[in-house]
Amino acid sequence: MDHDELTPRQRQILDFIVERTRASGAPPTRVEIAAAFGFRSANAAEEHLRALVRKGAIEMAPGRSRGIRVVSVATPAGGTGVLPLIGQVAAGSPILAVENIESEVAIDAALFQPRADYLLRVRGDSMSGIGVLDGDFLAVHRSATAESGQIVVARIDDEVTVKRLQRDGERVRLCAENPAYAPIEIDLSRGELAIEGLAVGVVRRW
């Protein structure tokens, strides 16, 4: 984890290993490392590798060719996440109901904070002011509550909408981020508002 204590030379070696692994599909050998750095002896590479193992930057499988593994630099907490993509939400159905799931998208849910539970296809340009366009996928974290100022996925009269929440005591407003749309005023005491989740990110494919 904390291989900040690496010497500059050791960091170069580590970088080379990462780069070479990515480029060629397998980690380099001692001789390849030596060649890349101009060492006349493969042992120089060997000793650098030992230092990297000692400092926790890599692991080595004994006796195994190209048995170098870079520790932890790569994936932060491997999330082999697949998020459901919600297209249109049928009236009266829960958002995550099977019939609403258009497909599954391979994205790590932990990319977003708090973690995303699903992607919602945005329709219309009511949020264009904050760069959320028609057709974008909104990453949504399920939550029944929200704080003033947050972008929420809400359900009003059985319709799912994305708006910015503004709370002022008992009075709540759902504001579009587009001057062409008027805010929606809601009286909480009548309980017409159901918050479905918080917007935590956007994914757009061109």
Added chain:
Amino acid sequence: MDHDELTPRQRQILDFIVERTRASGAPPTRVEIAAAFGFRSANAAEEHLRALVRKGAIEMAPGRSRGIRVVSVATPAGGTGVLPLIGQVAAGSPILAVENIESEVAIDAALFQPRADYLLRVRGDSMSGIGVLDGDFLAVHRSATAESGQIVVARIDDEVTVKRLQRDGERVRLCAENPAYAPIEIDLSRGELAIEGLAVGVVRRW
């Protein structure tokens, strides 16, 4: 690409190579493949590998240990893709150089079309007109060429920038999507423009 013509056995071998590469960090050797399938001869693995090369499923580097590379790009079951996230590009360095890679993000590269090769952190609001904001991650497909009208990642005077390309014969313009920024005019014959890639999507985390 279309190795549907693989026999069931060959597909098993290919799957094993993919799995093993992911699990151990390097492709398996002939002996390891033979051991995994119970072959009593490493040559059985060798011949399977040759068949896979013939059918375009893998490539092999001659004389190189663990020199197997799986050609297929869209990882099979949904794709556990990981894209490098490029923060700031050091002047004079290739975009994908290790020192530019800030982290890795678990997103299926095949989510985008054409496939994304890396994510580039956007700085500034010059593309805010099309919903690309400061801090967004631009999904980029590597390409040295682009057509008029496309959003490109280009390098001018050793600086990486995102703009819309407009080509008019020998004259090329790089336009911001923000009226506050003036278009950049470039004479192609002087060769000052290097196109690094095409924008294929956006990822934003709030």
Added chain:
DNA sequence: TCCATGGCTGTATGTTCATACAGTATCGCG
């Protein structure tokens, strides 16, 4: 029927690789 292809066993050879041991030189630290 012959022949190509897939799928193996068995043996062998030369290269690639990991790794140990013996040195040399520099540098910062107590």
Added chain:
DNA sequence: CGCGATACTGTATGAACATACAGCCATGGA
């Protein structure tokens, strides 16, 4: 000053690997 750590050169050895060649058996065309 001496010691340990870094950063190498040089040599060596055995295990790991890629890969060629010689066969065997089955299946599915031509």
